[in-house]
Amino acid sequence: MTAPTxxxxxxxxxxxxxxxxxxxAATCRYRCGDQCSQPVPNTSANAYFGDVVAASVSRRAVxxxxxxxxxxxxxxxxxxxxxxxxxGGGRGRKNLAGFxxxxxxxxxxxxxxxxxxxxxxxxxxxxxPVEPGAPKFDASHQTVEAQMKQAGYNADYLALRRGGAGxxxxxxxxxxxxxxxxxxxxxxxxxxxxxxxxxARIEMAAHGMTIVEVERRNSFSxxxxxxxxxxxxxxxTWTEFAVDGPAAGHEALRTAADPTGTVVLGTLNNCAGGExxxxxxxxxxxNFNQYFNATGADDGDGRLARYGITSGGRGWExxxxxxxxxxxxxxxxxxxxxxxxxxxxxxxxxVKHTALxxxxxxxxxxxxxxxxxxxxxxxxxxxxxxxxxxxxxxxxREGDRRHNMTLLSEGDLYVSRYTGDGLxxxxxxxxxxxxxxxxxxxxxxxxxxxxxVLLWTxxxxxxxxxxxxxxxxxxxxxxxxxxxxxxxxxxxxxAPSQIxxxxxxxxxxxxxxxxxxxxxxxAAALTFGWRIxxxxxxxxxxxxxxxxxxxxxxxPISCPDNVAFDSQADHLWISTDGAPGTIGTxxxxxxxxxxxxxxxxVQQFLSVPAGAECCGPVVSWDDRSVLVCVQHPxxxxxxxxxxxxxxxxxxxxxxxxxxxQRGRGRAxx
Numbered sequence: 001m002t003a004p005t006x007x008x009x010x011x012x013x014x015x016x017x018x019x020x021x022x023x024x025a026a027t028c029r030y031r032c033g034d035q036c037s038q039p040v041p042n043t044s045a046n047a048y049f050g051d052v053v054a055a056s057v058s059r060r061a062v063x064x065x066x067x068x069x070x071x072x073x074x075x076x077x078x079x080x081x082x083x084x085x086x087x088g089g090g091r092g093r094k095n096l097a098g099f100x101x102x103x104x105x106x107x108x109x110x111x112x113x114x115x116x117x118x119x120x121x122x123x124x125x126x127x128x129p130v131e132p133g134a135p136k137f138d139a140s141h142q143t144v145e146a147q148m149k150q151a152g153y154n155a156d157y158l159a160l161r162r163g164g165a166g167x168x169x170x171x172x173x174x175x176x177x178x179x180x181x182x183x184x185x186x187x188x189x190x191x192x193x194x195x196x197x198x199x200a201r202i203e204m205a206a207h208g209m210t211i212v213e214v215e216r217r218n219s220f221s222x223x224x225x226x227x228x229x230x231x232x233x234x235x236x237t238w239t240e241f242a243v244d245g246p247a248a249g250h251e252a253l254r255t256a257a258d259p260t261g262t263v264v265l266g267t268l269n270n271c272a273g274g275e276x277x278x279x280x281x282x283x284x285x286x287n288f289n290q291y292f293n294a295t296g297a298d299d300g301d302g303r304l305a306r307y308g309i310t311s312g313g314r315g316w317e318x319x320x321x322x323x324x325x326x327x328x329x330x331x332x333x334x335x336x337x338x339x340x341x342x343x344x345x346x347x348x349x350x351v352k353h354t355a356l357x358x359x360x361x362x363x364x365x366x367x368x369x370x371x372x373x374x375x376x377x378x379x380x381x382x383x384x385x386x387x388x389x390x391x392x393x394x395x396x397r398e399g400d401r402r403h404n405m406t407l408l409s410e411g412d413l414y415v416s417r418y419t420g421d422g423l424x425x426x427x428x429x430x431x432x433x434x435x436x437x438x439x440x441x442x443x444x445x446x447x448x449x450x451x452x453v454l455l456w457t458x459x460x461x462x463x464x465x466x467x468x469x470x471x472x473x474x475x476x477x478x479x480x481x482x483x484x485x486x487x488x489x490x491x492x493x494x495a496p497s498q499i500x501x502x503x504x505x506x507x508x509x510x511x512x513x514x515x516x517x518x519x520x521x522x523a524a525a526l527t528f529g530w531r532i533x534x535x536x537x538x539x540x541x542x543x544x545x546x547x548x549x550x551x552x553x554x555x556p557i558s559c560p561d562n563v564a565f566d567s568q569a570d571h572l573w574i575s576t577d578g579a580p581g582t583i584g585t586x587x588x589x590x591x592x593x594x595x596x597x598x599x600x601x602v603q604q605f606l607s608v609p610a611g612a613e614c615c616g617p618v619v620s621w622d623d624r625s626v627l628v629c630v631q632h633p634x635x636x637x638x639x640x641x642x643x644x645x646x647x648x649x650x651x652x653x654x655x656x657x658x659x660x661q662r663g664r665g666r667a668x669x
Contacts, residue, residue, distance in 0.1 A: 041308050041382060041458070101555055101603035105588070107580035110610040110640045112630065113588075114657050120606075121222040122643040123175070123627065124212055125653030126153045128225065130232045139189055139649045144198070147205035148236055151212070152179025153187065154652050155629035157273035157363060157562075158616030159281055164213070165230060165344065172215045173223065174231055175627070176281045176343050177616065177654055178270035182206050183632055189648050200319040204237035208267055209283060211235075211343045219624050220661035233346040237266035241339060244409045245354035246438075247451040252333045257322070264334045264352060271381070272363025272474050272562055272616075276374070277396060278404035281341045284361030286381055288335035293317050297325035306458050307336070307359075308382070333455060338364045338378070340408060353408045356390045357437070357457035363562075364390075367477040367484075369524035372396045374407040377484055379472030383491045385458065386466045387416040387475055389434060391524050393441075413438040413454070415466040418530060430530040432516065435464045470494065470508055474562045480569035482523065483594075484516040485533075487560040490578060509582045510537040510544070510558045513574065515594065533572075533594060534602070536560055538583055547592075547600025555604040557590050558582040566619035570595035573605075575614040575628065587614045589628060606657060609642045611635040616654075625658035 099115040114120050124130075127137030127150045134149035157178040164172035182203040185191050195203075213229025216222060226232070241264045243253060253261030271286035293313030294304055304310075309325065309332055317324040322331045337352040338361055356364065359380040367375050372395035378388045392411040397403050414434035436444045437460050443450045445460045453460040470491035477484045490511040513534040519525035536558050537544035539551040546554045559578030565571060572592045579587045588607035593599050608614045608630050615629035633650040634640030640650040 041306050041385075099603075099605060102588075102605070102607065104556055104583075104585040104604065105607035107584050107586055108610050108638070109586060109607075110633070110638070110642060111607075112609055112642070112655060112657075113586075113607045115605060117660060118657055119660050120655050120657045123214060123223050123654040123656050124151050124210070124225040125643060125651040126151055126155075126206070127651060128653070129227050130210060130212055130234055132228075134227075137651075139187075139647070142188070142202050144201045144205050147202050148238075149234060151210045151653065152208055152234065152236070153182045153203075153206035154180045154631045155210070155654055156180040156271050156615045156631060157283060158618050158627055158629050158654060159273070159275050159343075160618045160620060160627055161275075161279075161343065162621060170622075171218065172213070174211065174213050174229075174343055175223075175225075175654060176209065176211050176273075176341070177629060178273060178283055179206060179208050179210060180271055180286070180631070181269055183635055185637070186632070186634055186650055195315040195318075197319045200314070200316045203314070204266070204316065204319065207237050207269070208239065209233075209235040209270060209281075209341060211341075211346070219622050220659060222658060223627070223656045231344060231346055233343075235267065235341065235350060237268070239266055240349060241265070241267060242349050242351045243334070243354060244351055245356075245454065246410070247354035247358075247454045250451045250455065252330055252451075252455055255322070255328055255330050255334070261330075267339050267350070267352075268335050270339075271361070274363055274365035274376075274476070276340070276366050276404070277368060278401050278407075279342075279344065280405060281343055282364040282366070282376070283339045283341065284363040284378070285335050285337055285339065286360045286362060288332070288360070290314060291316055291335075292323050292325050292332045294325040297329060303456055303459065304332075306456070307332075333358070336360065338376070338408070340405070342405070351408075354451075354454045355409055355411055355413070355438075357388060357413050357454050359385065359388075359457050362473040362475070365474075365476040367479075367482065367523045368396055370520070370522040371524065373411070373524055374404075375523035376408065377475040377477060377486075379469075379475045379486060380458065381471050381473050381489070383471055383493050384468040385472065386461050387469060387472045387486055388457075388461075389414050389416075389523075410441075411438075412436060412440070413457070414526070415461040415464065417465060418467045420530075432528045432530050434526045434528070435466060437461065437464065470511065473560070476563050476565075477523070478565055478569065478572070478594075480565065482518065482521050484518070484528075485563050485572055486514050486516065487563055487574065488512050488514070489559050489561055490582075509578075510535070510541075511560050511578075512536055512545075513560050513563070513572075513592070533600070534560065534574075534592060546602055547594070549598070549600030549602075554600070554602045555590060556583050556585065557602050557604070558585075559587075561613070562615060562617060564617045564619060567621075567623050570599070573617055573619060574602075575617045577613040577615070580611070586610065587612065589614050589617050589626065609633045610640055611638040612640075612642070612652070625656060627654055627656050629653070630655055 131149035155177040159176040161174040211233040213226045214223040243262045249261045269287045270283045273283040289308040294309045295311040322328045336358040338356040341350045342348040362379045362381040364376045364378050374392040376390040392407040417433045420430035443453050470488040473487045473489050475486040491508045494508050515533045516528045516530045519527045533547045535545035538556045559576050560574045561577040562575045564573040574590045576587045579585050586607040589605045591603045612633040613631040615631045618627045633642040641647045642650045
């Protein structure tokens with residue numbers, strides 16, 4: 001593996017603004033089927049989250065005490081003139097995690113930027129050989145057979161599992177990462193914009209999940225993947241998945257190829273995920289709608305429209321007719337689920353859990369309730385859709401892995417409603433309810449059976465007056481405190497009529513983060529308190545909010561996507577997706593303290609290269625390193641050869657950022 005070289009700033013052939021536009025268009029097309037240009041799927045009359053908090057944002061200016069209120073600060077972050085300035089003018093002390101925050105990186109810089117005292121290296125990239133018999137990556141000679149055994153494309157969710165098979169070794173590990181979607185214009189040299197059937201099959205092989213074993217010399221050394229690891233595995237569009245739960249076998253899941261409705265080929269658009277206490281990985285099927293061409297399909301009940309399934313598609317129907325809805329109307333219902341994979345057993349059959357509902361799952365993260373039931377938090381990544389949680393029927397049994405792997409097959413499904421404002425000066429002014437959709441094995445939605453609620457969960461949630469949210473993405477409990485953090489990435493379709501003058505979040509392009517505390521600190525509770533901890537944007541934006549911290553000392557941040565935690569109870573790490581098109585900087589990873597004297601002080605830890613999105617972040621168990629997924633570098637036509645200078649195509653994948661041992665090597669890039 002060639003060592004990464006120092007990157008360089010690019011001088012794009014197009015104007016900067018044109019590149020931002022192109023990057024956004026490419027992201028919309030390939031990740032979510034250009035949903036932003038489609039009608040909003042949710043046309044219910046349920047309350048908007050913006051309506052709930054609108055009357056309170058102006059009070060935050062009073063609570064800030066002036067210095068960080070609705071006045072323009074002295075630092076105009078995100079502009080070319082001061083992009084090299086550090087937060088607080090570079091005079092602030094190192095933060096709680098021990099790093100000096102980096103300055104925002106202009107959006108055209110093709111470089112992974114890390115703090116002083118750190119360096120980075122690629123761990124595994126698209127095309128790297130994973131399974132036995134896989135050839136070395138060759139961009140000009142890609143085949144379906146090769147890609148099925150090579151690392152998949154566009155890593156998103158990431159897990160780092162300590163130890164080799166059967167041991168807890170600190171310098172051996174297993175990583176699991178999703179392969180969300182593909183960018184044919186970046187994958188195939190000379191791509192002319194028209195996908196061939198063979199290219200479609202290569203794309204199908206590049207989707208799914210990748211599992212690889214990794215090792216390192218010591219805690220100051222980079223993780224290196226083992227191409228011969230015993231647990232290495234590729235999961236792709238032809239991998240068999242079992243279907244379980246109350247909707248398994250339902251007539252809406254039966255196809256000509258699977259008349260039982262219990263075996264599905266493949267998993268699509270896998271975005272975020274989560275690890276279970278029993279050692280398996282969860283993965284969320286998100287924008288599955290874009291793979292299906294609905295031309296000529298009957299949508300008399302409106303279910304296709306509610307899930308954003310249109311006459312578009314990615315051209316995969318020319319490779320396999322199951323992606324043409326008119327010909328196989330039930331195939332689309334077999335996607336949009338939470339899937340569970342056992343990464344320790346390459347021969348195991350992954351499972352699609354219908355009990356957790358069907359929608360555009362960003363991910364699924366697990367916490368055990370006070371009585372031992374497994375609780376899974378989930379977001380539906382769509383404008384004006386909802387936050388959900390699942391509570392298992394049975395209880396976790398320590399050491400009984402076989403039993404625990406059945407916990408997600410049966411249980412209760414809830415959707416959230418938010419009341420109050422969540423912006424008071426106390427711990428929590430906001431209150432919330434978990435509204436049942438399925439409870440005690442029965443549907444609580446009039447006119448819908450349990451199976452129908454789970455197959456068309458969005459429609460069910462529309463009927464119970466759940467609160468419309470601004471694209472709920474990662475929803476994850478803090479493993480130290482139990483408080484749940486939900487990232488709302490953005491929603492540019494929110495109209496002024498849905499907020500008021502106190503909330504500058506019409507056309508909410510920056511997003512926000514909320515914190516929830518379950519009643520009694522019990523994950524199975526049916527009520528919770530909540531508050532806003534971040535309203536993202538530039539510090540000088542009067543509508544931005546950094547939990548009351550002085551806005552002249554924070555990093556700008558836009559479009560929170562994934563969240564993660566380290567060994568400190570008050571450290572919330574956020575990765576972003578959308579900063580190039582909103583604040584003109586590269587996406588990155590940020591620290592947001594949630595308690596103590598630096599509560600609300602957003603500090604940027606790293607930035608990813610031009611056109612890329614920062615995904616998956618994992619802080620290692622020793623707090624000395626971070627793994628991130630660099631997704632779609634160079635998207636939208638930006639020239640990039642990340643991570644290897646001189647490669648004919650950029651290669652998205654997993655990068656390791658780690659401390660440099662004093663006196664050895666060089667820090668930063």
